[in-house]
Amino acid sequence: GSDTPEPVIPFAQPGSLTRVYAVASGKGGVGKSSVTVNLAAALAKRGLAVGVVDADIYGHSVPRMLGTEEKPTQVDSMIMPPQALGVKLISIGMFTPGNTPVVWRGPMLHRALQQFLADVWWGDLDVLLLDLPPGTGDVAISIAQLLPNAEILIVTTPQLAAAEVAERAGAIATQTHQQVVGVIENMSWLDLPDGSRMEIFGSGGGEAVSDALTKTLGARVPVLGQIPLDTRLREAGDAGAPIVLADPDSPAAQALIKIADGL
Numbered sequence: 424g425s426d427t428p429e430p431v432i433p434f435a436q437p438g439s440l441t442r443v444y445a446v447a448s449g450k451g452g453v454g455k456s457s458v459t460v461n462l463a464a465a466l467a468k469r470g471l472a473v474g475v476v477d478a479d480i481y482g483h484s485v486p487r488m489l490g491t492e493e494k495p496t497q498v499d500s501m502i503m504p505p506q507a508l509g510v511k512l513i514s515i516g517m518f519t520p521g522n523t524p525v526v527w528r529g530p531m532l533h534r535a536l537q538q539f540l541a542d543v544w545w546g547d548l549d550v551l552l553l554d555l556p557p558g559t560g561d562v563a564i565s566i567a568q569l570l571p572n573a574e575i576l577i578v579t580t581p582q583l584a585a586a587e588v589a590e591r592a593g594a595i596a597t598q599t600h601q602q603v604v605g606v607i608e609n610m611s612w613l614d615l616p617d618g619s620r621m622e623i624f625g626s627g628g629g630e631a632v633s634d635a636l637t638k639t640l641g642a643r644v645p646v647l648g649q650i651p652l653d654t655r656l657r658e659a660g661d662a663g664a665p666i667v668l669a670d671p672d673s674p675a676a677q678a679l680i681k682i683a684d685g686l
């Protein structure tokens with residue numbers, strides 16, 4: 424033990440008015456970062472003060488999806504986060520040179536997250552969203568310790584094999600005593616030109632995670648929405664203009680905006 428006091432994380436203080444959501448998934452590639460960025464953009468558009476911590480050490484992609492390559496600056500002892508589309512953000516990728524992978528071990532990750540939460544000048548946020556890495560690793564555990572009040576949002580695809588993994592990601596809430604707000608099913612179907620829906624990844628994954636977590640946690644964990652597959656969602660993410668802003672009338676954007684409105 425050292426004599427250095429633990430840094431104060433304003434979001435974890437009793438009476439903090441910031442809602443904190445940790446966006447989690449079982450597997451990678453299910454659209455967790457896309458969902459995080461679109462929820463953030465939708466909330467910011469509604470006039471809320473929004474921050475995002477990109478803590479996905481394997482796939483930090485939030486800055487690109489928000490269209491910024493800006494780095495944070497240091498003012499005295501505080502880190503000033505870049506802001507894009509009305510969203511303040513900090514990414515683990517901003518502190519690694521070039522496109523090098525993050526190969527930090529647990530304790531170093533923990534300290535980095537602690538810094539993101541304590542030493543970044545967030546101002547008064549209404550909502551803080553954390554994009555977690557997939558699974559139940561070091562970051563999820565650190566966040567549970569640093570932000571016990573963080574509420575968990577689970578992203579899954581309709582595929583039942585993926586849903587089982589997502590259940591495990593949600594079930595850590597029993598140990599961490601965090602609240603799971605709900606399940607977001609992404610890539611639910613593809614709307615075909617003839618008006619029919621093609622269920623590329625099957626169906627039922629969101630319901631399955633919702634039912635399983637409701638049982639495990641003994642509190643209702645609802646499905647908050649289903650987001651269809653949409654080329655424009657992917658393109659918008661690549662272009663740094665989230666679909667909720669770029670094409671707000673599309674069914675995928677409508678689903679995301681409805682979820683954001685319900686938070």
Ligand code: ADP
Nearest residue numbers: 451452453454455456457610651652653656657
């Ligand atoms: P994760 O954060 O879970 O790894 P991403 O958000 O990076 O997932 O999404 C993985 C890929 O799938 C990205 O290329 C993204 O643009 C694409 N994607 C995510 N959701 C959808 C969707 N509903 N429709 C089309 N493409 C999607």
